[in-house]
Amino acid sequence: MIEEFEVSESSSSSFDIKKFLFRALSYWKWFLVLLAIGIFLVYQKNIREEFSYRLGTKISVEDDSNPLFTSTQSLTFNWGGVTAKVQTMIVTLKSRTHHEKVVDRLEFYKSYLKQGRFRKQDIYKAAPFRFDHDYEFPQLINIPIKITFLDADSYELDVDFLSSTAKAQNYMTKDVSSIDVPMGIFKKQFKLGDSINLPFLKGVLKLADHRKAVPGEEYFIQFSDFDSVVSSYQGRTSVTNTSSSPILDITLIDKNTEKIVDYLNTMVTILSEDQLNRKNQYATNAITFIDEQIARVKNELSDNAEALNDYRKKTKIYSLDSESETLNDKLTKLDAEKESINRQLSYYSSLKNYLLTSSTFTEIPAPSIAGIDDGNILNNVSKINELSVQKSKLQYSVRSDASVFNDLNRQIEGLKNVLQENISAASNGLRRELQTVNNALSNVESQFSKLPEDQQKLITIERQYSLSEQTYNVFLAKRGEAEIIKASNVSDILIIDPAKNTGATVLGRNLNVRYVFALFAALLIPLLIAFVLTFLDNSIHSPVDIEQLSSIPLLGVIGKNNLDDNLVVHRKPKSAVAEAFRAIRSNLQYYYRSHDLEGAKTLLVTSSVSGEGKTFCSINVATVFALSGKKTILLGLDLRKPKIFGDFQIKNDIGVVNYLIGQESLEAIIQKTDIDHLDVITSGPVPPNPSELLINERLGELIRVLKTQYDYIILDTPPIGLVADALELLDYVDVSLYVVRQDYTKKGMLNFINEKYKTKQIKNISLVYNGYDQKAKYGYGYGYGYGYGYGYGNYANGYHEDDRKNKSFFKRVKSILGLRSARFK
Template sequence: MSENFANSHTNHAAPVQSPRQSRGQNQNSDEIDLGYLLAICLDHKWLIIIVTLIVTLLGYTYATLATPIYRADALLQVEQTQSNLGSIEMAVMGQEQVASSTQSEILRSRMIMGRAAQQAGLDLVVTPNYFPVIGAAMVRMDVERPGFAQGSNHAWAGDSITVDSLQVDPSLTGRPLTLTVTGANRYRLSDQDERVLGEGSLGELLTIETPFVEMLVTQISAPAGVEFTVLKRTDTQMIRNLQVRFNVSQRGRETGILELTLEGPDPEELERSLNAISDVYLVQNINRQAAEAESRLEFLEQQTPLIQNDLNSAESRLNDYRASQDSVDLSFETRSMLERLVELESELNQLEIQESELSQRFTPSHPSYQTLLEKRSQLERERSRLEAQTDNLPETQRQVLRLNRDVEVSQAIYMQMLNATQELRIARAGTVGNVRILDNAVTGTYPIEPRKNLIIVISSMAGIMLGLMVVLLRHMLRRGVESVDQLQALGLQVYATIPLSERQRRLFDRFKDRKWRHRIRSAFGNTMADTMGKARKFRRTRDENGVLALIDPSDLAIEALRSLRTSLHFAMLEAGNKRLMLTGPSPAVGKSFISANLAAICAQSGQRVLLIDADLRKGHIHRSFKGESAQGLSDYLVGDCSLDTVLRGTEQNGLDYIARGTAPPNPSELLMTQRFAQFLDDVESQYDLVIIDTPPALAVTDAAVVGKLVGTTLMITRFRENPVNEIERSLEQLENAGVVVKGSILNAIERTASSYYGYGYGYGYYHYAYKSDND
């Protein structure tokens, strides 16, 4: 079966040129290409998925372990203030009603909260000592004590105690005490310093003199050793605990309906506390209304005897005058004037009472107070006008009018006072306040927090965003060379772009595995590194230690190297010798892979090729030919072996290689000796091409030493691994040593979405493949 190329290369003699300009990735461009960023994310989709799953799992774990929070609600109605004062009600025009916001603040006041907390028993808190992190969640799931927790001090499902009362010394108020079950119906009480305060029994009052503690435990359902925290809260702690969980809101506008809500982990405590708040507020409102009626009643009872004395005195004066004047009758006009004066006096007296009460609540500048003063001024002006009219009456009529006025005014006022006093006594006895409870507290069936579905959705979105940030940040921090243009901008001709083959990928993975195990060994020691290294052992094939050009000549990377072979033929025409050095900025760029396979391809074309492993520290060319490192270049340079001994043949005709040899303590010094230069002269006379694989240029000076003795030097760069500044530093270091880098090779190009979107260098090789004549 004959073989031929399905397509042919059209340009081998010149360095590889960019098939198209990069999109948004030029060094001098500051534009952001969203399409390219999307392609980067597609390349690392598995990393994003893994990060998303981890964050989502953390969110689900939190939602599962978090303490559920319930909400209880109740409804109150604040009615418009009703009058209980009958005829003397101070119906002041424009008087403002108490706003709902005021009622909300009253409900949140320390007066209401403190009494409600005491009534609900919030001063005493008993908390079990749960297993860390997951203990409370396990108890909520009714997980009973597992075998490994037998004898521990942690509480599990079914473990509980009941403390009916606790009184402590002021020095212990607000400080937790530890109650430890010591046996059947027995317990021990300790303070924060683990000092035992005393021991008690179930159902018996425990009394400790110093410091004073008085506690009654009425139920113990827990094995010996389990601990509970007992806390006697201070008034401030109780009120604060209730205030931060309590909320008041008005339903609708100006409805007077207040919705009370309380949140917390214990549904029973929520209903008990919220009902206590409602009851205390209701009682406070009733007491406030009763106190107002009591204050007014006291004022009226003080004024009534004085009004009665005035009435008696006025009647006596009228009777005495009539007797002295032999009974004087009033005319119709005078009688009308008298009735109007009595009416004015009555209104003025009522305004005086109102003013005395307003003065206790408002200043004279208040609008209500100003309205009352203005009304009183009007009445006083009218009274003055009528009194001026009485001056025109005869003396007898005028005197009788005044005496009758005093009697009737005093009598009207006295009757008003008696009626108002009776009404206030009735109002005091039947005070109900202007607040009523519409709905008692009820706790919802399901918790309001944590909202599992929402947390999972948010954590998933956060995971996606975190994954995108990791990918983009990683891409920004590892901006390895991605295009031919970037290398050409440094003055380097690019002779080939080599796609990443599967075998080369395994070699890179093996290198990473060695680095990973080295880090584990440094952090945790040899034993841990060996154990974890076995778990991460890579599956290898028998072809991994061979030369790809000999094993799979149709591989895309080998096709690219054939193109490089042709380009190098013209590039080395002007060189002073037949020596080619391959180096790179850093390890794991594929120098040895390219060296071995390029040597095999050149030998396949009929040339005699020698491959030298000049990396005397970590060279591994011998593995590609399934040989050993011993008896290699270093051994020849120190004089332990002859040239014929270190030269090794291969299965490919025309291809020989020299291994690195025994790792010496001074590799750079060996390469600087005259024996190495003479060695190169000797082997060059025997071969058509000498390829030398050297260590990374930035790591050691070996490449600079060898580079002075060769005619052609190529820089191997790895796609997305070597940053431009790293390559630039390598070039500067070689140039400072007098080594001229002829060009570069962009190795290990991966077929990814981002590279396809932005570049496409070397992907023409993906379209070449061997086909049989029968295809």
């Protein structure tokens, strides 16, 4: 009956650092292969590397006040000092809106490409042509359009469409749409300067200045999604500012240095233009308001001049007498005062209504337009305009619920309340002045009523004309004043260092670092594999493992058999393997003498499972005893898988099975071999009940009889880990050998025999390490401090038929065994 054999982890097993290191060293060839592959891949990547460059420009945010500014010409105002301006400029430069203006002006959504060794490269201005596209027509995006010059005046347009639809974008509205295109390769020839009018492309291709077309040259045009291009440049642009400094450093990373230069300079140009426009907005608003008033007053002036001329022609009265002239001067002066007061009251009324109904205060006309010189009004209007500008700038980069917005809103509300109080106070004062002027007008007009009727009418017409003329002149003066201030304004952006390619910083230039990473990767992979395999490895790979896993003494270490059969001692008596068996024979004889065993000696050879070399060891142990002149018999008791007959070229027709069932006599089953003093009893036919036969009393009788005829009886038994047969045979033998094979026996397989040995159910047992390979991939040699103290001299001398490898093996065998082999229990 075959018992199930469980392989479990030994409780004494642990991660073996030495085994890990030797295993890793055994992978040196893989390391070289991986290193070669890594170097090759890194080289291929390096030669395909497209470098990025960084360039920068430096600007200063100044506080340039208009030298023509006066308190009565408040058409400009300060935005809150340099600090506020710097923060505003940083926010603006980082904003998407600003980058959209730059990309739009430079048309960087349109690329000129040329096929390089590994990729299409952006050649920008190096392209010998320019394509002027129709901004309101959707252009094909994300698909390269090939341009091949046929001669100096013509070219071929080539597009490879992979599907029947494609994306197109209108760069005026920025709308993206889907268009139908001819699937496959589209080709068409054009003349330079001809209009291209295709469903997916519209524009004119013409040569750049001072450039010529070279026949056969191939280029590409590619339009990209506008938003994607803007996002790309926005992400690669950096704006830095040191604390409390008006200096801004603007840098950009790109693969084309010419594009970097143009983009940075255009960024600064647009910023300067926008800032100056914002700075001039106050004056611009004032000019617009004045122009509206001038147009109105101009019509009144024209009508009044025409009425005055008509009256003079009709009445033939061209001048006033002295009294009438005096009254006219008084009336004109009072009318001008009244008009000025009404103009101021009208402005205050409009300003109050603006404050109550508007949410932004960046378009408030200048108070000086209406002739207002109240310092409180001027200052507060300037402040509320300033806060409104800051708020409009921050709304592109700060959340609407941020604390900075709440603070600005509180300040604006406070200024609105103060302004409304100022307006009420000023309006009340103006109304009192207006009442005074009206009273004066009434007194003069009472004198005016005493004049002749024709003089009264002439004065009335001249009053209206003079009032319109004065008002018109006032607005003209204000407009001229605003124009002068606007023209004299300069931008607060001062360019310190414009962008210029005087040596761009190359990013990622040190490509040799990648070779270091390849080296580490080539080293790490074998180490990782070695670690995992060592951690998961459950096989026995060296005699050192035996010492760690079991307290059963190690009797001998046997090298790897390179012959085609198991008769290594017989066929190669001077080999290192044969010498290892002689060492086992010596150790066994020492054991027999130390235990005062007289007469025939019995020896059992077993193992954990089939394939560990149990039969190989049985044959060669029996052979070395026979070669020493001792009568030896090898008894094949592995009834399930008989083997030994094949090596001795004898038959297995009859054997121990026939004897145990009473079919044959002992003399009939004993077979001679070609080796002197060595006989063999094979197992014979495979029986249906091998376990029952082995516990038969006839087996004990057989061994007792054989002891009378032989000096040594070697029992080749079944694996003790698979069947219980070998356990039944332990009572018949003096010593048991348990075979362990390198790289084959699992560590957990020793648990069973260890337990039996620990509980003393099995005595007089030793381990034999079989199949040792000194150059195994696990790297264990014989350098672990094993001595060889059996006193049998240097066995390596004189074995000339062994190669150097076997000699080295034999020397190492001696160092492994040492005096440990005499440690029997």
